Amino acid sequence: MTVIEVLLADDEELIRAGLRAVLDAQPDLRVVGEAEDGAEALAMARALRPDVVLMDVRMPGVDGLAATRAILRDGGADAPRILVVTTFEADDYVYEALRAGAAGFLLKRTRPAEIARAVRLVAAGESLLFPAAIRRLAADRAADRPDGADGGAVARAGLTGREAEVLRLMARGLSNAEIGGQLHLGVQTVKTHVSAVLGKLGARDRTQAVIAAYESGFVSPAGD
Structure with a gap:
């Protein structure tokens, strides 16, 4: 063990x-x-x-x-x-x-x-991840930040359509298995997409990727 x-x-x-x-x-x-x-x-x-x-x-x-x-x-x-x-x-x-x-x-x-x-x-x-809590925290800061102040990290990342779908579901707090169920993909395929998303965003893990999604306006703090 x-x-x-x-x-x-x-x-x-x-x-x-x-x-x-x-x-x-x-x-x-x-x-x-x-x-x-x-x-x-x-x-x-x-x-x-x-x-x-x-x-x-x-x-x-x-x-x-x-x-x-x-x-x-x-x-x-x-x-x-x-x-x-x-x-x-x-x-x-x-x-x-x-x-x-x-x-x-x-x-x-x-x-x-x-x-x-x-x-x-x-x-x-x-x-x-606690999506609701992160959403509230991001929303509190969005009001103090001019539009596009972060440079649009997600827009610059060049995500594919599938990777963008995966990031939106990550922001809702779904696990790899749950994302696979939503998109009709195998878990290993989802893991590959998640790794690609993290790499393109320069994120250490899912939490950083989700915060980037909210801060860039890719996902709205007000709700999906």
Whole structure:
């Protein structure tokens, strides 16, 4: 059995203790370290090379957003997957962490079984998408951004018609299997299209691609 190694980064000892208890109770999950701030999280990520980091975004000193950017930049293709842990989903820090490459976010009130499932999901290379929450976050920012201010990332990407369809369904939070069902395609074919979309957008994962879709106006934050 492959054991997923997890690093916890949160300035509240009680939160870290609760997350450790949840994760260490699972036979395939193991907490390998605890960091009290972003600087310590970066140092421990380098030393321990965990599979997943659970990152609080609001910490004193070096915050979780800066730490997320540094860990992903430092690790490159081998960087750990990062799950943002937050009290409020409508948080600028959360949105910017997702834009920077975090694989998703969890609310601190999330049930233990869902926390464990989320860690397994992102460790397997998936993204933890909450389309409604991302839509709200994107909508909040669309009003403050002139039309086309981002340069039309999706328009410039040169997606094929099929890839565009796949991106729209990704933005709705559909899994590869669900996308295949909608488009009458095999899962492996969908994976190929998803990889092409990510490559053309220069996105680390599905979360970044979905944010690009909203920010470019390819998908409307007001709804599909």
